[in-house]
Amino acid sequence: MIAVPVPVLLYHCVSPDPSSWIAPFTVTAHCLDRHLALIGTAGRTPVTVSQLRDGLSGAGPLPTRPVVVTFDDGFADTLTAAAPVLHRHHVRSTIYLTTGFIDGVSPGGDRMLDWAQARELADRGHEIGAHSVTHPQLDQLSRARARHEIQSSREMLQERLDVLVRSFAYPHGYSSPAVRRQVMEAGYDSACSVKNVVSGASDTPFSISRLTVTADLSDDTVRRWLDGSAPTRRRDERLLTKGWRSYRRLRHIATLSGGRS
Numbered sequence: 426m427i428a429v430p431v432p433v434l435l436y437h438c439v440s441p442d443p444s445s446w447i448a449p450f451t452v453t454a455h456c457l458d459r460h461l462a463l464i465g466t467a468g469r470t471p472v473t474v475s476q477l478r479d480g481l482s483g484a485g486p487l488p489t490r491p492v493v494v495t496f497d498d499g500f501a502d503t504l505t506a507a508a509p510v511l512h513r514h515h516v517r518s519t520i521y522l523t524t525g526f527i528d529g530v531s532p533g534g535d536r537m538l539d540w541a542q543a544r545e546l547a548d549r550g551h552e553i554g555a556h557s558v559t560h561p562q563l564d565q566l567s568r569a570r571a572r573h574e575i576q577s578s579r580e581m582l583q584e585r586l587d588v589l590v591r592s593f594a595y596p597h598g599y600s601s602p603a604v605r606r607q608v609m610e611a612g613y614d615s616a617c618s619v620k621n622v623v624s625g626a627s628d629t630p631f632s633i634s635r636l637t638v639t640a641d642l643s644d645d646t647v648r649r650w651l652d653g654s655a656p657t658r659r660r661d662e663r664l665l666t667k668g669w670r671s672y673r674r675l676r677h678i679a680t681l682s683g684g685r686s
């Protein structure tokens with residue numbers, strides 16, 4: 426029996442010296458180290474987003490008390506500062522890359538990953554997900570532009586990194602029914618949003634809730650998240666796995682009826 430809700434943590438920059446642009450969402454490597462130690466204390470087992478997705482939909486095994494660690498945007502310190510700490514704690518994370526940021530700097534001047542560094546993260550066992558090309562608010566774009574952001578980022582990551590990209594993260598957390606449908610049509614089988622609640626019954630594989638880690642977050646709050654006592658629609662928890670299973674059946678039927686070509 427899987428203990429739900431499942432905390433899905435969202436990190437951005439891991440640096441002692443971030444630009445003011447990303448500083449509110451930055452932690453130090455020492456802070457990340459403390460959080461990952463708390464995961465161990467809470468008896469949680471880290472899994473990737475795709476492992477969570479497979480487990481909840483009945484397509485794969487899942488530990489009794491899972492937790493997911495994710496990183497967004499692709500800061501260079503995901504490799505240089507975060508990865509050594511993750512490795513020490515045996516955590517495989519899911520890293521969502523904005524392809525247009527690769528080889529560049531953030532709007533605040535923070536160094537972003539280059540392609541070789543992104544490849545190294547994949548080689549170290551981290552899951553690579555897509556986070557669009559230019560980080561727009563997808564629900565504000567035309568269908569054609571949204572499709573480009575969603576599809577091209579996946580194709581480019583798959584081609585350049587030689588990995589299967591299964592998961593998408595909505596830039597700024599924003600999506601809409603149309604955007605979620607486009608993500609599904611582009612071949613992803615899960616997507617993460619940001620609701621700052623523990624992933625629970627109202628989630629589908631295309632709206633996995635995440636908890637944003639901020640610079641001023643207390644260890645007590647992290648402890649509460651990991652205990653499962655953070656905000657969620659708790660009375661519906663038992664429906665979580667049931668919801669995912671019925672979703673999987675629906676998708677299977679949709680695939681069968683649409684899979685003629």
Ligand SMILES: [Zn+2]
Pocket residue numbers: 497498556560596597
């Ligand atoms: Zn982002």
